Amino acid sequence: MLKYINLARQFPAYYISLIDKQLATFVNEKEMPICEDVIYETNEGKSVWKETRKYLEKQSTLPPF
Numbered sequence: 001m002l003k004y005i006n007l008a009r010q011f012p013a014y015y016i017s018l019i020d021k022q023l024a025t026f027v028n029e030k031e032m033p034i035c036e037d038v039i040y041e042t043n044e045g046k047s048v049w050k051e052t053r054k055y056l057e058k059q060s061t062l063p064p065f
Contacts, residue, residue, distance in 0.1 A: 029045045
C-alpha cells in the first residue's frame with residue numbers, strides 16, 4: 001500500500017489519468033464495470049472520483065515516505 005501512496009505523492013497527474021479512465025466507464029452514478037462480466041457498485045458513486053480528481057489537481061509533487 002505504501003508503494004501506491006508514494007506513487008500518488010510523486011506523480012499525482014498519473015492518478016488523475018487513471019481516475020479519468022475510470023470515470024469514463026461508469027454506466028450510471030454508482031456502477032462501473034471492472035472486467036467483462038463484473039459490475040462494481042460503489043457506495044459513494046462518481047462524486048468521490050470527481051472529488052479525488054479535484055484534490056489531486058491541486059496536489060504538488062511530494063517526496064516518498
